[in-house]
Amino acid sequence: MTLNPVINVTAGKTQMPFDTVLIANRGEIALRLIKACKSLDLKTVAVFSEADKNAPFVAAADTAVPIGPSEASKSYLDMEKIIAAAKLTGAGAVHPGYGFLAENAEFAQKCVESGLVFIGPSAGLIKKMGSKIEAKTVAIEAGVPVVPGCHSPDQSDTKLIEAAAKIGVPLMIKASAGGGGRGMRLVVDLSEFEAELGLARKEAEAAFGDPAVLLERYVENARHIEVQVLGDRYGNTIHLFERDCSIQRNHQKIIEEAPAPNLPENVRSEMLSAAIDLSKRVGYDSAGTVEFIYDTNRQEFYFLEMNTRLQVEHPVTEAITGIDLVQWQIRIAMDEALTLKQDDVQCSGWALEARVAAENPEKNYLPQTGHISNYQPPEIEDVRLDSGIAQDSLVSHYYDSMLAKVIAHAPNRNSAVRKLKHALEEFEISGVGTNKNFLIDILSLHDFGVARHHTGTLSVNYPAGWKATKITSLDQAVAVLAGYLAKKKNVVAGPWGRNGAWRITQGVGVPATSHFVLQDALGATHDIEILEHADTYTVNIGGEPVANFCNVSMNERQLTFEHEGQVRSVTASVQGDRVLTSSNGNEVEIQLLRSEQVYLSGKGSSASGGNQVYAPMPGLIVDVLVAKGQSVEMGEPVIILEAMKLLQKLEAPASGVVKEIGFNVGDTPEKGAVLLTIDPETQSS
């Protein structure tokens, strides 16, 4: 008698079970994936580039495989290397995380062909939803509202101009294959349409290798709301509520929350149903996100796109639902059926996430690099930190500038906002500049507090760009005091250091003056004098008395002092000459230097005038806009440098004639390299 074999009833194939997952990503998300694998008793394999060899995720994985140089194109984007690493280590599955190869259908296909399970939707789904035009067609078929627009395979000028007229202004031209804000142009006047179309095509071609564009009505005061869905290979599909990701800078999300605040219930339920309908229609079989744009004026929403991957902001959904999305992604990839029913998914409380990035929000989010010299994560109940860095980590220019995500969960929105602010204030990262204060400021915006924010909120509130709270000379004096006290301990041990700036004359009213030079964040230097008498420290900056501090005490992390009758405490960290103080999120960074470090620098070395263009950070030269011998005006862009995925226009520091260009397109100069020299003398008229 033959027994019918008991097999998994699957979508038509039997899949090899796996016990090892290769993590085809880096940073915080690699750590997040490793954690989920561990909770499912799966072994993990990390792959890492040269720049990441000491990164925390490499140590966290059971096995780690080097996959080449720091440039992502030669490591994390190199499909062959990643598949070879999986073969080498016997990994049975690959989790791509987000970014890099996460939405690359070719990679998903290659994995399957190599006998690996791709943790995510099938290659066909990725391809289908990856094309904005195709995705929109599917949405229309599923009865999901879409933004009025033109998603035509006919890319002729005539067709697009005609469509633009129909849609009306304002309208947005987008790269069909795009994302992340690149290749997007806003048209507010139809007469500018043709010119903008040309630029958009060029950018799309450069960024994605495809000049195809689509047109869309531009919704003013729009909110970005997205629905998290989860589907399996057995036709089960549920939603895990929505997220509001309207706080964006340069079209990139920085603060996300769940659920979406200030959203009429009928709109919410329609939106959730629409997401389910769309997912079901395509047979979506993993974790995915259906993004909508919500028109607050019309109270209407339109389908934007579907992301066929885990989102950066997935933790806010996990917080309010208590469901581990990565676990389910993996379980679904293991052919498990989704045992969760829609009714099992409950929304509890409020969650907010802030993305802490190594960037300067005062300088158009210029990426910052360096070594993490001090790292103190917040330790607050119901605050989750997904971080890719640790003490001494290297933040290089090769990858995205996001360092960590801070997620706060609380019973209601107001408490969640407060908790997130508190967590950001407690989160100490030194050694590299971050957007922390910017995030804290955003959380304090009135528009955000009353949930009247939209994707334009930041430009409305910071029309001239965000500026950090002005650092006062008192703030600087506090930093000087912290630096002085720390340095004093290290100058010389024994009585010669222990007694401070002791003088035989201090008892007769002639205390010693300790001299330093303060260099502020902008590089300006100021003479510092510190007078110690009895238990009081007087700090003079640039010859002007700034403050008297008494009852001063300092430990490893904190400086406490009395100033004008008030006892204050600030967190202070001193590494070498670098002093960082922070109180209530207000950070001050100075360099406290000795005279010889300032007055002797540049002496004896080659002269450097104000006629050279330096690389502000290491990067790739993507364009040189001038030629040797050409006349340039001061402020004219001369070189385009790509660093950390952003293009920077470097401007001529003086008017004159280009005398020398030190690098060519494709070169990767180090920070400080002289890129171009201008001869101001020979300026042609």
Next chain:
Amino acid sequence: MVAIESKLDVRSELFVQNQEHYENLLNVWRERMATATSSGRPALKERHNARGKILVRDRIDRLVDAGTAFLELSPMAAWGQYGGDLSSAGIVTGIGIVSGTPCIIIANDATVKGGAFFHETVKKHIRAQEIAEAQRLPCLYLVDCGGAYLPEQDRVFPDRDHFGNTFYRQCQLSAAGIPQISVVFGGCTAGGAYIPALSDQVIMVAENARIHLGGPSIVKVAINEDVDGETLGGARMHTTVSGVSDHLAENEIEALARLRDIVANLNMERLPSFTAESAEEPLYSSDEITGVISHDRKIPYDVREVIARLIDGSDFQQFKPEWGESLVCGFAKIHDHPVGILGNNGALFSESALKGAQFIQLCDQRNIPLLFLHNITGFMVGTEAERGGIAKNSAKMVYAMSTARVPRMSIVIGGSYGAGNYGMCGRGFRPDFLFAWPNAEVATMSADIASNVMLELRRGKHDGGAAEAKELEKIENDVRAQYGEQSDPYYATSRLWDDGIIAPDQTRTILGLCLSIIRSTPDADKFSPVYRM
């Protein structure tokens, strides 16, 4: 060890009386210290600043490491001499930490008689070089002087310990491997030119600094050449043409920064004891010392009350506590440095002297520095004492003290008279450091005894006839006046008989600074001098 148990009653009438008396002494000290350390007259200081020049003590503040001590030596040198115009003898000397290295700093004060060298200026300069030699400290000369003060040339120029000796010492120090570095801030003519010229490395400040053996006027007279000072000996010329200077600094701040940078590379390492860490404070406040010291010298007090307020944890291991009790000897620590302390509780008897000699030998054997606290009327006199051999016994203490190989320090905390001064390591015995308190008196004997002795001598004179009452009165008045003036501590410090008058509550800190220097001096090795090319 066992902590000293203080028997001092801070509420007693005597304590209060003592403190009041001492406060008056300290007020005088504070006023004089403030005057002596305020450089020249305001108009001269303004002129100095107007030339882009920094006052001498501010230069030192900028030179030494921020947040570290500077031990200024003999700030009241020349006090009360030359019409009171010669603040600090026109030169600031001391020990300071520069780029982590303790150095001797010798800095002219151009606002005091143009920084010219008087007798005390030379003496102070040489004393600083002497410490540099003994403790192997690099010498940093902040030169801003015009050479010898000509009206006083007989007291400045010719003798073995006069100006020439400062240059001899510079050569010897360099030869002994002790760096000699100069920064020239102003004009250095003739003798002054040799301070930089004999230095291992020289920095000159643009515009202000000049070095020439003969200035423009001498050149005109001697060889009939018309030349301006800048061409003849300017900083730029010497740095780029003659090579007399190694570095040209645009201004004084840059010059001092350059000096700090040079010192950072001197490779002058000290023994690890230089950085002795964390010391226990005494159990009793040093503020109480002024209530211990009797307002009347005739009222004795226990020197252990002073010791208890100077040493770590007031921990004191007494040596022979019940023998020769007029000399208190014992082991203690100051700022974590071991030290053998000798303090007077009355005149020295044979027993006390023998005890002292033995204690010194113990410290010498154990490599423990000696600290003498002078409050001594002298060795005991009288038949009994002489029959007991006080002459040879006191000599034993002097022998032991003179030949001890360990560092020695003296603090004159009261009187220091006659042979007592010898036994307790007075200036003649070259202690490594010697400081005095504002109540100190150093003389062969007190004014009382001196006048009586002189009167006895006059009465015993055979050829002078019977002394008249008037003559005796004059003798008594003259002797009292002379001893009164000369045993005044300011008279002493003015003449460099000590390294400075210090307040009792500064003493522990200063001893800590000195001990960490003298206990970290490495053994001298063989070095060769640097010739200026």
